Amino acid sequence: MVSIKDLAKHLDISIGTVSRALNDKPDVNKQTREKVLQAADNLGYVANQSGRSLRQGTTNAIGFLIESGADTEGNSDNFFMGVIDGLQSELSKHKLDLLVLPCSTDENPENYVKRMVARQLVDGMIISATHTIDKRIDFLSKSKLPFVALGQSETGKNHPWIDLDFEGVARVSIDRFVKNGHRRIAIALSANELNLGSIFLKSYKDSLKRHNIEFSPELVLQANSNDKGGYAIADELLNLNDRPTAILLVHELMAHGLYRRLAEDGLVVGRDLAVIGFRNSAQARMFSPSLTSFKLSLRDLGIALAASLLSTMPAYQKHYSGKMLSQIWPMEIVDGESDAEKIPKNLT
Amino acid sequence: MVSIKDLAKHLDISIGTVSRALNDKPDVNKQTREKVLQAADNLGYVANQSGRSLRQGTTNAIGFLIESGADTEGNSDNFFMGVIDGLQSELSKHKLDLLVLPCSTDENPENYVKRMVARQLVDGMIISATHTIDKRIDFLSKSKLPFVALGQSETGKNHPWIDLDFEGVARVSIDRFVKNGHRRIAIALSANELNLGSIFLKSYKDSLKRHNIEFSPELVLQANSNDKGGYAIADELLNLNDRPTAILLVHELMAHGLYRRLAEDGLVVGRDLAVIGFRNSAQARMFSPSLTSFKLSLRDLGIALAASLLSTMPAYQKHYSGKMLSQIWPMEIVDGESDAEKIPKNLT
DNA sequence: TATAGTATCGTAAACGTTTACGGAAATTAG
């Protein structure tokens, strides 16, 4: 590895000048700067990040905290890949690299964050999969590290966050169901403690109240966000005395199992049960009948997350004067056939 | 941030002793070591990675190179998440952290690798999505950084790699088709340049030859590894004069579209067309009729990758004496209904 | 007791940067 010292020796100038030339500092002659850059290119010099970090306490990297594990509910590769693409697109403008930090299923998330912060390998963090009570946020708030959360939390809101508009998804869905004549509407929540569950539930209840529909606890179902979970939910639903005529799926990966279980009884989605799912992922576009869902640009979301984070970091603030720090991320509904039938039927 | 210097001052001993105590070096009294560890815990000391890296040229981290992008073909299930989980499980045994390094779609993969190597933030790398001609492998081979590739490449084999047994998948599938009476067998390849395509094709051809079946170029189809691609392939297939009675899908995400397109013509998978897919992902377990496929434990794969990498790194070799460096990763077939019908029918 | 050996610790250099400071040379002002 060629160091700045090698460069200096090769050019017969001091390492200070070399450093200044490489970093576009003012106090250096134009010709010598040219020579330095030329030589750096020739010898294949590239700054050692450890040395730089040690000196100026900065790493030129941003961390994206995710939870790994093959059976991670809801958060498929797809979701993260899209967001990552957006993040990089924005971060690369500032020559910042993105490090994805996967918290193993074996490790306590709070511990993991502590370790990663202590490692000092990033200048800022984006955390995902926020829980209603999220100790990571507590810790990060106390630490000096800038961060932004994908998802709100009850733990504290004195930090930038971007949250998908789950409230809107539930509201729009229920309103649509009601408009089409449904009065008995179920909701399928995920079986983990992610904060989005409580937001969904609250919005669901509020919407029912707005339409003067009584809340029935038995219509709030909970299962894993996958095929099996959807199957279980459909099963539970079919066993109810007073069956619902519509259901909102908090994660549409459940839809597969739901379609499957209904088909077993000769029931068809859209005719016998109205379904709206969240969110319009690639996999979910191939249901038959097609699933009414909500559109979400993961790339744009990633870009917004990066912008939000950078606008809290002094070194980058100038580029993000007018940007919002925190925001609710709106999503549009995409019409499908799964809630097309206007006249509600009972599952008989 | 509390440094080793603070610790030393607090305990009124030298920083050298503190360092030795923290790192389990022999030349330190048992009691002082206790005191140091105690104090480190109390003051919340954690080693600064930059300082350490700078001094000993090691980072205690391993990089996992992936390709980001929302529309990354093929890997839209939880492929990476599963592998990551396995990697971490093995790496954590040696107190190594895993950094996932996503190469943006905007950036040249070779450039990206160079940047990441130069950054010196990992002690070793695992690269994925190897292409038939892969310049990253060229570069890494020349550099001193240990690495292992997930997937073979023609670029060079003088490095550890683990490749899924695509040859076996094709062979077993074709044999099974033939055994059930099929003679006109198609194969659906992915539309990118990943190396697995050529392996699949070769094995497909060899298997046909073994059964004295003439190779028909029109039965080799190519499309994106997703719903749309599967639809296109089914479409193309239905337009053939002499239709195949069986098809092997290199990526089963195509299956959705294929089922859909066939259903449009009233055709049923398993009866009118035998289908085998690769690989048995969570999403793919919910086809109806269920898809015959190949089982793959992503976690175990990740563990093997980590073991292979570590066994090339002097510091960790002692733990991996007898392990294989490179290997073909075997997979078992999982019976489904999609190729159940033994009597071949023509699609008429 | 003298000597060799051992256990424990402090000192200081080194890793590769960045940057405050000062000095020399060159330019401009008077």
Next chain:
DNA sequence: CTAATTTCCGTAAACGTTTACGATACTATA
């Protein structure tokens, strides 16, 4: 022509570690 200013560059310290080396005190050996 001198003085003031600017331009450019070298020097050296600092960031937080690890580790080779040497020093000291203690223990065992003869």
